[in-house]
Amino acid sequence: MAERGEAVDWPRRIHAVLKEAGIGVVGYVPDAGHKRLIELCHADPGLRTVVLSTEEEGIGLAAGAWLGGARSVLLMQSSGVGNCVNALGTVKECRFPLVLIVTMRGEYGEFNPWQVPMGQATARVLEAMGVVVHKVARPEEVAPAVDAAARLAYGGYSCVAVLVSQAVIGIKSFQEQAAQ
Template identity: 75%
Template sequence: MSEAARDWPAALYAALKAAGVRIAGYVPDAGHKRLIELARADPAMRAVALTTEEEGIGLAAGAWLGGARSVLLMQSSGVGNCVNALGMVRECRFPLLMLVTMRGEFGEFNPWQVPMGQATRPVLEAMGVVVQEAQRPEEVAGAAEAAARLVWGSYCAVALLISQRVIGIKSFQEQAAQ
């Protein structure tokens, strides 16, 4: 396994830094655990814990009004919390990069995760967000780099869905032990 595959969050974080991201809003997810740790340990990154993902849409919009690039980290369940606020992103054409770790998608053990997990892509697409996917650990960083170019090169809202295959959580017990 390559280094990029073994420590995909570190490669992903390096891609965010290279893209000039300096504010990271997040609602924690087990799949984002290491990425959040990297962001919080970096004095040049302002990591902002949110009470709900919807706040992250305002945070990103305000950051761009002030000239700063930001990223928004969430689990797929959080996409549903953002829907109306995404209307502002579309109407104002705010660039927006969302990194979404998937649940309810590949080998899910919690049935309550399945409805929103299965609705994540259509909900985002209905609100005008470009949806891209990373299915393997070694492709996450490259996908994020391309997504960032689409966001700030072409002023798009882009959600990169990081598959449950990448995150590899198999049971509630394993998740609790993380």
């Protein structure tokens, strides 16, 4: 698919990075910011794409997949990070590798006040649980950060989260989100 003008098709680039990194399982709770990547993953027969009822399940899914020899990534919104906190303790204790790709809310130009507390705490909550945080604020930085996260996670047996800024996602109103 041709990229429009100067826009970077960062979801497609993430998908390519996931293939390169040997990812076999993708767990997600949908977020508008992940819409295109989720569609790309579902369309790829080489990925087992698993819709979760809550983000915490994804931590279990990823741990189980790794026990069975498969690499995975989890896609979620920043609010979902709060649903994972206790499970991240297990990731740390067992030294499970884990890659989280988190699209931010409550951060850059947020329009919903209910998103702000968790969005503002996301990085600190992750760091408190021993997760390495890579923040990206420009479209062209996203895929390289996911690549680095996968290398650190699976080469360095670490838990790594890529936080994709709302500045990249660019949704500024309820109306825009509903029109996705």
